[in-house]
Amino acid sequence: MNLRSIALRRVANGAATLLMGAATLLVLLPLIIIFYHIIKMGISSINPDFFTQIPRPTGEEGGGMANGIAGSAIMIGMASLVGLPIGVFGAVYLTEYGTGKLSTTIRFCADVLSGIPSIITGMVAYGMLVVPMKGFSALAGSFALSLIMIPIVLRTTEEQLKMVPTTLREASLALGVPLWRTSIKVTLRSALTGVITGTLLAIARVAGETAPLLFTALGNQFWSKKLTEPMAALPLQIFNFAISPYEDWHRLAWAGALVLVVLMFGLSLAARWLGRSKHS
Amino acid sequence: MRNSAQGIKGDTLFQWFTLLLACSIIVIMLIMTAEMVKESLPAITRFGWKFITGSTWDAVKEEFASLPYLYGSIVSSILAILLATPLSIGTALFITELAPRKLGAVTASLVELLAAIPSVIYGLWGILVMTPWLQSTVQPFLIKRLGFLPFFQGAPYGVSMLAAVFILMIMIVPIITSITKEVLMAVPTSQKEAAIALGATRWEMIRMSVLPYGRSGILGAVILGLGRAIGETMAVTMVIGNTPKISLSLLSPAYTMPSVIANEFAETTTKMHASALMEIGLILLFVTLVINFLARMLLWSVTRKWKGGVA
Numbered sequence: 001m002n003l004r005s006i007a008l009r010r011v012a013n014g015a016a017t018l019l020m021g022a023a024t025l026l027v028l029l030p031l032i033i034i035f036y037h038i039i040k041m042g043i044s045s046i047n048p049d050f051f052t053q054i055p056r057p058t059g060e061e062g063g064g065m066a067n068g069i070a071g072s073a074i075m076i077g078m079a080s081l082v083g084l085p086i087g088v089f090g091a092v093y094l095t096e097y098g099t100g101k102l103s104t105t106i107r108f109c110a111d112v113l114s115g116i117p118s119i120i121t122g123m124v125a126y127g128m129l130v131v132p133m134k135g136f137s138a139l140a141g142s143f144a145l146s147l148i149m150i151p152i153v154l155r156t157t158e159e160q161l162k163m164v165p166t167t168l169r170e171a172s173l174a175l176g177v178p179l180w181r182t183s184i185k186v187t188l189r190s191a192l193t194g195v196i197t198g199t200l201l202a203i204a205r206v207a208g209e210t211a212p213l214l215f216t217a218l219g220n221q222f223w224s225k226k227l228t229e230p231m232a233a234l235p236l237q238i239f240n241f242a243i244s245p246y247e248d249w250h251r252l253a254w255a256g257a258l259v260l261v262v263l264m265f266g267l268s269l270a271a272r273w274l275g276r277s278k279h280s
Numbered sequence: 281m282r283n284s285a286q287g288i289k290g291d292t293l294f295q296w297f298t299l300l301l302a303c304s305i306i307v308i309m310l311i312m313t314a315e316m317v318k319e320s321l322p323a324i325t326r327f328g329w330k331f332i333t334g335s336t337w338d339a340v341k342e343e344f345a346s347l348p349y350l351y352g353s354i355v356s357s358i359l360a361i362l363l364a365t366p367l368s369i370g371t372a373l374f375i376t377e378l379a380p381r382k383l384g385a386v387t388a389s390l391v392e393l394l395a396a397i398p399s400v401i402y403g404l405w406g407i408l409v410m411t412p413w414l415q416s417t418v419q420p421f422l423i424k425r426l427g428f429l430p431f432f433q434g435a436p437y438g439v440s441m442l443a444a445v446f447i448l449m450i451m452i453v454p455i456i457t458s459i460t461k462e463v464l465m466a467v468p469t470s471q472k473e474a475a476i477a478l479g480a481t482r483w484e485m486i487r488m489s490v491l492p493y494g495r496s497g498i499l500g501a502v503i504l505g506l507g508r509a510i511g512e513t514m515a516v517t518m519v520i521g522n523t524p525k526i527s528l529s530l531l532s533p534a535y536t537m538p539s540v541i542a543n544e545f546a547e548t549t550t551k552m553h554a555s556a557l558m559e560i561g562l563i564l565l566f567v568t569l570v571i572n573f574l575a576r577m578l579l580w581s582v583t584r585k586w587k588g589g590v591a
Binding site (some may be wrong): 005009013016017019022023026033034037038086089090091093099108109110115116117118123124128147148151164179181182183204207209235243250261265268 | 286302303306309312368408423448454484486508513537541
């Protein structure tokens with residue numbers, strides 16, 4: 001064996017190790033910097049007013065994003081009412097009956113669909129709801145959000161249902177329980193925490209969506225009285241305030257970002273905790 | 281008897297009911313495509329191929345062509361992918377092959393956190409922190425040292441193609457990393473052990489047995505990242521400067537397809553303006569459909585292989 005070549009190989013190994021470590025550091029660096037800024041700039045504007053007041057005109061101190069937070073909650077709620085049942089029961093079909101070509105097509109379409117830019121979903125919702133109803137509305141916003149939710153919920157729920165042991169199902173069927181009741185009472189029931197985990201993750205994903213709301217819910221500086229009116233949403237407000245030239249609106253945007261990030265991480269932590277407690 | 285008959289009827293009903301809901305995915309896809317095609321027909325018939333080769337965008341004269349947006353989308357996404365791919369593969373290798381188990385798990389969840397940050401927050405950080413820094417530090421440096429190259433000429437505006445490339449890179453790295461990690465974790469241990477047993481160093485083991493095995497999966501991950509970059513809307517809109525100009529210089533502002541939709545669609549005054557934006561959306565839909573189709577094909581073929589091979 002040639003000693004020099006062994007040394008060279010060692011050097012190559014060391015260099016590669018170093019490069020991989022450096023790549024990891026470089027990748028994680030933005031995370032630290034972004035978090036640092038969100039917390040530093042956002043924390044000072046977090047106070048009771050932030051959660052109870054609507055934005056003030058620039059120049060006036062204070063104000064909050066209460067209408068945005070409420071608007072987001074309402075639209076996500078309505079989107080979930082439509083999106084969750086479709087996603088969950090669609091997943092039941094894929095696990096219980098899904099062996100044929102059709103099911104493969106559905107799975108494939110769901111995967112492809114979740115990669116389509118969300119702004120296109122917004123345009124579709126605009127064409128289907130905003131134009132016929134002659135105006136931007138919270139309904140159109142929720143519709144766009146539900147379209148984004150369905151493929152995510154479908155695929156995550158299916159993953160969870162697949163983990164339920166067949167023996168459980170067989171036991172129930174052997175007792176003479178029809179398949180549909182078995183699906184609901186046994187399969188879905190035992191995968192419940194998993195389904196909830198998937199749901200929370202889907203909601204976390206949708207909560208930060210801005211592009212599909214731009215020309216459906218549009219945003220609103222004030223409280224909306226009806227679902228057929230434009231409605232404020234937290235990410236929309238962050239966007240509008242961030243691109244404005246005013247310092248005090250920037251501060252509100254940072255605070256909104258902090259709230260949004262805390263909310264999303266709260267959701268995904270809850271999802272993880274649920275997922276873990278099931279396995280232990 | 282009655283009970284079982286009811287059960288069977290219930291079963292048939294239940295099967296049809298769930299089938300209907302599952303099929304909604306296909307319906308959504310068809311409706312989305314149909315809607316986009318329908319709304320862009322006026323622009324397609326009026327401008328024809330000139331829509332993608334010309335560069336006038338004039339809402340007053342109702343002349344629309346989209347080349348600057350196409351150019352901005354393609355250049356920003358491809359540069360971002362070129363920067364993101366080596367970083368992502370390096371990080372994925374660090375997580376799966378290099379780091380002790382605990383450290384790897386922590387790194388992986390930090391990467392997941394990065395992937396979960398909404399686009400608008402990247403944009404907020406980009407416009408209020410990153411672009412001022414680019415303007416005051418990075419761009420003057422580039423102009424001074426590399427200003428003889430056509431890519432680094434002009435004045436330092438901050439908002440620029442460069443800013444879009446950076447923010448896109450930060451955003452797609454976690455996606456490529458986490459899928460690549462999944463792909464690498466599925467490489468059979470026997471493959472790695474074989475390399476080690478033959479006296480390979482760790483890097484040689486990665487180069488000769490891990491990477492070749494994961495090749496098509498990693499390619500799938502990269503293509504998926506490309507799709508994400510092309511469709512990325514909010515963050516890019518906030519940092520790219522929104523100027524429909526084709527310029528070789530990375531320091532000058534540019535525009536992308538999703539950005540022009542985000543900026544103009546809510547305020548269109550004429551039918552033709554709306555239709556032209558819809559056609560840009562249709563192009564975007566078509567491109568991302570093809571990209572995602574390809575990526576999923578690659579990733580699915582890998583998963584099948586694992587299922588056959590590992591068992």
